[in-house]
Amino acid sequence: MKxxxxxxxxxxxxxxxxxxxxxxxxxxxxxxAILGYVDKLNELDTADVRPTSHAVPMENAFREDAVNPSxxxxxxxxxxxxxxxxxxxxxxxxx
Numbered sequence: 393m394k395x396x397x398x399x400x401x402x403x404x405x406x407x408x409x410x411x412x413x414x415x416x417x418x419x420x421x422x423x424x425a426i427l428g429y430v431d432k433l434n435e436l437d438t439a440d441v442r443p444t445s446h447a448v449p450m451e452n453a454f455r456e457d458a459v460n461p462s463x464x465x466x467x468x469x470x471x472x473x474x475x476x477x478x479x480x481x482x483x484x485x486x487x
Contacts, residue, residue: 395424 400420404411411419465478474481 395420395427399423 397416397420400411400416400423404416404419469475469478469480472480
């Protein structure tokens with residue numbers, strides 16, 4: 393696949409980037425080299441390779457969900473600097 397200067401200019405316009413002529417030509421060459429490498433990788437036969445998301449085997453580290461009793465409003469608000477009934481009172485931040 394050949395990346396042209398027009399392709400780079402189009403992508404730069406979408407990303408709202410202002411590129412110089414030298415940068416556009418540089419990026420066109422670099423992007424073309426990257427896509428050439430990807431094409432080379434696509435030539436490999438990976439039919440017998442299992443897909444992986446990690447380089448080493450991993451197990452789920454999450455604990456089982458368990459229903460526990462709530463601590464209650466009084467304990468939750470025990471250290472509140474300012475409260476109204478069963479709510480925290482916070483300073484007004486919008487005028």
